[in-house]
Amino acid sequence: MKFTANTRIGIACGIAASIFTLFSARLIHLHIAKHDEYSRLAAKKHSIRQVIQARRGMILDRNGEILATNLPVRTVTADASRMKKPEALAKLAAKYLGMDEKEILEKFCTGKKYIVLKREVPEETAVTLWNAMQEQNLRGLYLEQDAIRIYPNGEVLGHVLGFLNHEGKGVQGIELSMHDQMAGKDGYRYIERDRTGREIVLYRGVEEQPEHGKNVRLTIDMGLQSIVEEELDAAFKEYNPETANAVLVDPKTGAILAMACRPCFNPNEPGKAGPEQMKNRTILDMVEPGSTFKIVVASGAMNEGKVDEKTSIFCENGRFLYGGKILKDHHGYGNMDVHQILVKSSNIGSAKLALMMGGDKFYEYVRRFGFGERLGVELPGEIPGLVHPPARWDKLTITRMPMGHSIAVTPLQITMGMSVIANGGRLMAPRIVQSVETEGGEITMKKNPIVMREVIPEKTARFIGEALVGVTEPGGTAAFARVNGFQVAGKTGTAQKVSPTGGYAAGKYVVSFVGFMPAEDPRFVLLVMLDDAKIPTNINYGGLIAAPIFSRIAERVARQLDLAPTMPAIPFQPTPMASTTTTEERSN
């Protein structure tokens, strides 16, 4: 069979056409059907996911003063596969980064594509290094964005603010509790680089902008905080106690205006502090409150109608036998009303009020005042304290608890308990976060005052408040707490320290004073507490140690808050110096 020329040409063309058709079909298949699959593969090979870091939000005080902010720094990295002159690059890097040239060169010789040379390099140094590298036409070093957290006030408010770990996560304080709001969300961008390592902008892929973290505004007033810190510092140096705490609260809103503890730490250098220094003792420590707790039993007995303003209670002339043990008073008192029981801080009077109420009712009031529960302040690790239910009480508990023994509470609980008296009977939830705001100042979350419960009626609160004014007047246990020009209400507390081995530690006391001012229309409640002040036992009393500190702080706070004086100056009357007494006698 012979094919004509035309037939042969036709066959050849047909075969060629078929082959090209097949290739075309395959190309179409690859380009259209398999497009996504191969694009992904190609992207994997060439694209790099560049993270765009979100800025962490700042922490501000109620007036916008910056308490925690970010300082941009750079992480200097190297890609050994892209270097032309590693020796020259090592020399340059060593000069600007303050590192050993040989050490850098050794790292370069590993040939790795990602070598971290140095972290937390200041922005100025990094930019200078980059410019020098460009001038010398070197390549292979890269600058990654990073930031470190700084706390401009150092130790001031360190316990409240907390700090971050090396991964940028909150470890303590507001940094931990508000981490989600402040952290933001990192963005990303898919990029491709040329052979010199520079990004090819034309081939930029998917991009998502970062969501910067929000700013957290606290209820803290740095003006007041610095007053409290300064006075607490002075007291800490003077008395050398194991620990010291002070909490300043607005009783009407529950806003914490200042909160300080000693010993303290600098959140800029958390590594230098021990765990004991880092503890925010106002919410993490529990102590026996001592006589400051007498306001609970007095309020309960009044409210339950067991006593009224005029009811007289016999205080057994200072020795009361109950449950086989003798309960003593600092002085022997005869008949006293509730007002006098609080002013004189009678242990026997308080115990009798509790006995009149009964264990269950008294326990109910203890709980209603917020003791034995977490108050929900926006700080991590708050403890509830220790309040046993009546079923677990022994015979003596009902006479010991009213004077602040056989119970453990946090300093914040004591402050909020006194706020109940100051604000007319409501237990407010303590707040330290005022609002959460965007970078532009738009408020995304505002925390309003929360009334946890109505504990006692206003009339009862007013009566107890008036009795507490007597505590700071001549003849009361805390005359040193007075502030000239103002009426101060408050209660002292002196409790023997509980020993870790059981029982009480001899000669060690927790002294405190919690009060509010001005008594007629309280603007703040302040607690001052010192644990184991190193002073002679006969003057280690709340009224002699904590009350004067209260007075000094309250006087300066009144100036800061611009409070108008309501009282004329009163000549100061000293309280009699205390003599060495037993634990139970000391509870004043």
Add this chain to the structure above:
Amino acid sequence: MNTELTPTVNSNPIQIGKILCVSTIVAILLGVGLGFVFLKNQQFAIGEQIRKTERKIQQIHAENEVLLAKVTELTSRPALQARVKSGYITVVNITSDKIARLTPPVQATEDGILRTAFNEASRQ
């Protein structure tokens, strides 16, 4: 006269029209190609400018934040208090309408009674 003696010239005439047509197509294709390359180069150049501008913006942002952090540190209470104490800056008097006047505190030395602690004077 035998006109048949004159041989017919078997010429291959230049088809100017076709040449022009092909040349135009080639020129267009060339132009498109060059244009494509030119545009691509332009895009790369603009990309490079974008990258440099972004770097500058980023650097300015970072410098701004560094300065903000420095200002915050310099104006923080401990820093200012240290400066006041060193006498580097002085505190200006507040106008009298802004002052809440408290009655002067009784000093421990005035009434001759020893106290464990009382207000500012007791520290001295």
